[in-house]
Amino acid sequence: MMTGTVIWLHADNLNPHCAALQAAPGAPAVFVWDEELLDEWKISLKRIVFIYECLLELPVSIRRGDVAAEVAAFAQAHSAQRILTMASPSPRHRLICQRIMQQMPKGSRLEVLRDPPFVETNARLDLKRFSRYWSAVKYDALRGKK
Amino acid sequence: MAEMRRDFANREELIAYLREQFPRAAAVCDDVPAEPLGGRRAAEERLRAARLRDYAATRNFLDGAVTRLSPYIRYGVLSLAEVKEYALANTRTRDEVEKFINELGWRDYFQRVYVEIGDDIWEDQEEYKTGFGAHEYAEALPDDIRAGQTGVAFIDDQIKALYQTGYLHNHARMWLAAYVVHWRRVRWQAGAAWFLEHLLDGDPASNNLSWQWVASTFSTKPYYYNLENVLKYTGDRYQGDPAAFGHQAFVGSYETIARRLFPRIDLSFDAEPRGKRR
Numbered sequence: 216m217m218t219g220t221v222i223w224l225h226a227d228n229l230n231p232h233c234a235a236l237q238a239a240p241g242a243p244a245v246f247v248w249d250e251e252l253l254d255e256w257k258i259s260l261k262r263i264v265f266i267y268e269c270l271l272e273l274p275v276s277i278r279r280g281d282v283a284a285e286v287a288a289f290a291q292a293h294s295a296q297r298i299l300t301m302a303s304p305s306p307r308h309r310l311i312c313q314r315i316m317q318q319m320p321k322g323s324r325l326e327v328l329r330d331p332p333f334v335e336t337n338a339r340l341d342l343k344r345f346s347r348y349w350s351a352v353k354y355d356a357l358r359g360k361k
Numbered sequence: 362m363a364e365m366r367r368d369f370a371n372r373e374e375l376i377a378y379l380r381e382q383f384p385r386a387a388a389v390c391d392d393v394p395a396e397p398l399g400g401r402r403a404a405e406e407r408l409r410a411a412r413l414r415d416y417a418a419t420r421n422f423l424d425g426a427v428t429r430l431s432p433y434i435r436y437g438v439l440s441l442a443e444v445k446e447y448a449l450a451n452t453r454t455r456d457e458v459e460k461f462i463n464e465l466g467w468r469d470y471f472q473r474v475y476v477e478i479g480d481d482i483w484e485d486q487e488e489y490k491t492g493f494g495a496h497e498y499a500e501a502l503p504d505d506i507r508a509g510q511t512g513v514a515f516i517d518d519q520i521k522a523l524y525q526t527g528y529l530h531n532h533a534r535m536w537l538a539a540y541v542v543h544w545r546r547v548r549w550q551a552g553a554a555w556f557l558e559h560l561l562d563g564d565p566a567s568n569n570l571s572w573q574w575v576a577s578t579f580s581t582k583p584y585y586y587n588l589e590n591v592l593k594y595t596g597d598r599y600q601g602d603p604a605a606f607g608h609q610a611f612v613g614s615y616e617t618i619a620r621r622l623f624p625r626i627d628l629s630f631d632a633e634p635r636g637k638r639r
């Protein structure tokens with residue numbers, strides 16, 4: 216039976232203290248350079264070097280290619296049916312999560328974790344302009360600082 | 362797929378390996394700055410070095426006490442909440458820390474907008490408020506801009522810095538973006554994609570929405586500036602005869618500049634339109 220956990224890290228959260236690494240200390244972790252995205256964005260070498268240096272401080276296996284296929288293969292190679300990843304605002308992250316699940320055996324789980332937010336708010340924020348957002352969150356962001 | 366290497370004797374070896382692994386990235390631009398280094402250790406060092414108490418008064422100046430934390434924040438190496446907590450703990454009063462936390466708020470805000478609009482981050486959020494329709498802006502970035510040879514000294518210097526360091530001060534980003542969109546009438550998307558090639562902190566949310574803010578497709582009026590504003594915030598670097606530096610197009614009051622750039626509309630004039638807001 217497959218019971219293990221693996222962690223999929225991506226470039227929107229390379230924090231060694233992120234919730235995923237803390238939730239499963241010692242679990243195998245993988246980062247995949249997204250070949251399709253590299254084609255699309257044409258980022259220059261200095262950006263790649265910076266990200267790579269961040270990765271070298273993390274306990275992570277570094278790969279490249281089709282992200283979903285690599286993550287699913289990594290999980291299966293470690294007999295894992297549970298994958299942890301960190302939240303991302305990018306629509307591509309959601310798409311890759313779906314593709315991963317399509318390639319995982321039935322009963323597998325993918326959990327998207329979050330670090331503590333910049334501000335705790337239950338209010339539905341009006342995002343039309345920054346000024347509206349800021350007046351709604353300012354008090355909490357400054358936490359009563361005098 | 363095979364694993365990529367993790368063992369390197371030094372940074373040169375790492376860079377050589379990545380140059381070979383990612384030849385197209387090296388073809389876009391082969392420069393790698395000596396700093397900043399990626400990773401949590403360097404991030405924490407930079408956070409401890411931040412001169413937060415001087416931030417509010419000096420942040421608009423190119424040599425002001427900005428933190429240069431952006432690449433670490435962009436990749437989540439430091440979370441926005443961690444940086445905020447550190448700032449609250451390491452300043453004395455609300456006055457001292459409010460501006461800095463407000464700027465962190467801009468990032469949080471842009472991230473939230475991105476969650477809502479997704480790939481539409483590449484679409485005009487609103488019409489241009491410049492008197493021009495989107496179709497009147499060029500699609501592609503002109504070659505002289507890409508080459509950093511516009512003939513405008515402070516613009517060309519910033520373009521070189523972008524290539525060599527992957528970082529620009531916020532004010533320089535605003536000047537460069539406004540130059541591309543308003544002085545050269547190029548669609549903001551072309552400039553935004555170009556920035557993302559090079560900025561170490563390059564992020565579709567902060568970058569594209571800032572470009573849209575400058576362009577006026579995500580704000581109530583376009584951002585523009587004049588030579589005086591550049592001189593004020595760059596110290597004595599460009600003092601002297603403006604014409605000699607190719608700065609003629611930037612000379613004049615805000616009103617003069619606005620008439621030149623946006624002849625079809627009537628903008629109301631503040632002494633320093635919106636420069637302070639960011």
Ligand SMILES: Cc1cc2nc3c(=O)[nH]c(=O)nc-3n(C[C@H](O)[C@H](O)[C@H](O)COP(=O)(O)OP(=O)(O)OC[C@H]3O[C@@H](n4cnc5c(N)ncnc54)[C@H](O)[C@@H]3O)c2cc1C
Binds near residue numbers: 529534535538564572
């Ligand atoms: C045309 C244009 C493009 C930009 N592209 C990006 C981008 O791709 N990535 C990016 O992170 N920022 C971008 N910005 C915002 C801003 O210029 C940078 O975040 C800031 O200059 C980074 O330098 P710093 O870390 O020294 O900032 P500091 O002034 O020290 O601010 C601290 C942190 O707050 C956040 N921040 C500060 N100002 C802003 C702002 N106006 N908008 C959003 N976040 C802010 C950043 O995370 C920054 O690291 C852009 C601005 C403009 C005008």
